[in-house]
Amino acid sequence: MFSPPAFADQAPMPIPAIPGVPPLPGPLAPAAKLSPNIGILKQSVQNGPIGTTFTITGSGLQANKTVSIVWMTSNITWILDARPDSVDYIGRKADTIGTILTTATTGSGGGFTVDATVPRDYGALHDIYAVIDGIQVAKGGFQVDRQIVISPARGPIGTTIYVKVTGLAASLYGSSESIWYDSKYGGVGTAIWTRGEAIFQIRASGPVGEHLIQAAGGMQFNYLNFQQSPVPWAIGTFQTFTVTADNGPPKAETSWPPEVTPTIDKRTTLAAANLAPDTKAVLTASPATGPVNSKVAVTATGLTPGAAVSIEWSTVVGNRVNCTGTCWAFTTIPIGTGTAAADGTLASTTVTVPDHLGGWHVFQIIQNRKVMAQTPFYVKRSIYSYPLRVKAGTIFFVHLKGVGWTQLDNTVAVKYDNSYIGYACGFNSNGDVTIPILATGGPGTHLIDLGPLLYTYQPAYPYPPYGMVPFLNASDNPGLALGYNLPTFHLAITVVAG
Numbered sequence: 001m002f003s004p005p006a007f008a009d010q011a012p013m014p015i016p017a018i019p020g021v022p023p024l025p026g027p028l029a030p031a032a033k034l035s036p037n038i039g040i041l042k043q044s045v046q047n048g049p050i051g052t053t054f055t056i057t058g059s060g061l062q063a064n065k066t067v068s069i070v071w072m073t074s075n076i077t078w079i080l081d082a083r084p085d086s087v088d089y090i091g092r093k094a095d096t097i098g099t100i101l102t103t104a105t106t107g108s109g110g111g112f113t114v115d116a117t118v119p120r121d122y123g124a125l126h127d128i129y130a131v132i133d134g135i136q137v138a139k140g141g142f143q144v145d146r147q148i149v150i151s152p153a154r155g156p157i158g159t160t161i162y163v164k165v166t167g168l169a170a171s172l173y174g175s176s177e178s179i180w181y182d183s184k185y186g187g188v189g190t191a192i193w194t195r196g197e198a199i200f201q202i203r204a205s206g207p208v209g210e211h212l213i214q215a216a217g218g219m220q221f222n223y224l225n226f227q228q229s230p231v232p233w234a235i236g237t238f239q240t241f242t243v244t245a246d247n248g249p250p251k252a253e254t255s256w257p258p259e260v261t262p263t264i265d266k267r268t269t270l271a272a273a274n275l276a277p278d279t280k281a282v283l284t285a286s287p288a289t290g291p292v293n294s295k296v297a298v299t300a301t302g303l304t305p306g307a308a309v310s311i312e313w314s315t316v317v318g319n320r321v322n323c324t325g326t327c328w329a330f331t332t333i334p335i336g337t338g339t340a341a342a343d344g345t346l347a348s349t350t351v352t353v354p355d356h357l358g359g360w361h362v363f364q365i366i367q368n369r370k371v372m373a374q375t376p377f378y379v380k381r382s383i384y385s386y387p388l389r390v391k392a393g394t395i396f397f398v399h400l401k402g403v404g405w406t407q408l409d410n411t412v413a414v415k416y417d418n419s420y421i422g423y424a425c426g427f428n429s430n431g432d433v434t435i436p437i438l439a440t441g442g443p444g445t446h447l448i449d450l451g452p453l454l455y456t457y458q459p460a461y462p463y464p465p466y467g468m469v470p471f472l473n474a475s476d477n478p479g480l481a482l483g484y485n486l487p488t489f490h491l492a493i494t495v496v497a498g
Contacts, residue, residue, distance in 0.1 A: 041140030123167030158250030187470025359404030451488030
């Protein structure tokens with residue numbers, strides 16, 4: 001019953017209201033022109049982390065003039081192609097803007113001195129202009145240094161470690177940080193929507209003793225000779241965490257991204273073109289999100305009185321592997337029936353979310369082979385099973401359901417003791433994912449983490465960064481703009497001698 005057209009609508013995403021994100025460093029600066037005889041601003045400090053105070057001095061300017069000290073920065077967002085049959089991940093878009101950091105007044109001799117503080121903002125190099133009457137009359141610059149702080153610094157195996165990074169840049173090569181634990185790659189973090197600040201979560205893995213956490217520069221892996229690169233300031237730093245004990249496997253937990261209001265109302269499998277002409281029917285589903293096999297109460301109004309009703313679930317089938325031509329298609333799954341009352345209402349009817357793909361789907365009310373009403377429903381990922389004790393050297397399985405099919409949610413990244421071991425896909429298996437993992441590392445507690453990944457293999461767009469590796473910053477995931485609620489599952493097992 002559902003066959004919307006595929007269409008391309010690549011667009012930068014409006015940024016959701018994410019808690020804790022720094023505001024712009026100041027009010028937007030009016031457009032200004034560059035003076036042909038621009039002077040040089042002197043600064044007491046040329047570089048430092050956020051919060052550094054420094055003095056700016058200008059000279060040889062017009063006397064008794066108000067000077068705007070303009071801090072150049074960027075607004076950055078993700079680019080997605082959201083359409084009824086999928087969502088594609090395209091990349092990112094950056095726009096340069098100026099903000100007024102502070103103001104000063106020139107004296108009778110045409111000079112000024114003003115104190116400033118490095119704002120919470122993107123890292124790396126920022127141009128600073130002295131602007132008088134719309135003219136950039138003098139220029140300086142400040143390099144915002146990158147910092148990493150971990151908390152806590154010690155604890156037993158399984159302790160959640162928060163890695164806070166500030167000073168990630170607006171430029172592509174400086175905008176991400178790879179996280180390593182004892183030289184084991186754990187994934188990439190970005191701060192595109194969060195203006196250079198990010199908090200990543202990893203977990204303490206054994207053995208007992210000191211372990212090194214590295215936040216390293218690079219597109220998504222560690223650029224080893226960053227000191228010889230065009231952006232040497234992006235070099236990473238180390239922190240030490242002490243594992244104090246192995247107290248056995250910690251309880252399984254799920255980390256969800258922050259609850260934000262989506263900024264784009266497009267939903268996969270939802271298109272108004274499918275509705276019957278002039279229909280006035282309204283369909284509601286409560287709750288509006290849940291895992292597969294969960295129960296949902298469906299009600300409707302404005303239907304044709306006395307006519308039979310079919311409740312259907314709109315989804316897709318197919319895959320992306322070796323994809324040419326038609327790679328997936330829409331389908332519907334009947335999940336309930338009923339009859340509209342004399343007043344055109346459908347009484348609350350309990351239906352079951354199909355054991356199928358995760359992500360955005362649509363409930364539909366069908367009468368006389370026409371779609372009378374529809375409403376979106378989001379299927380959350382869920383863990384179905386995994387063992388608690390495994391013999392060393394044997395393969396065990398982690399079973400998930402509700403994995404989706406778009407480039408945002410068709411895969412899950414898998415880490416074992418903070419080491420990225422690969423990804424699993426759920427499209428071809430209708431959201432059901434069984435992941436084989438080899439029990440290694442010797443007897444004791446070992447950690448498994450499964451989280452988001454940006455799939456970039458099919459379709460493949462030019463230069464989409466941060467793809468095919470664990471995506472660590474839930475607050476910066478581009479799917480938030482479309483309501484994708486992608487968790488990270490934190491599991492643990494006990495490995496015993498074979």
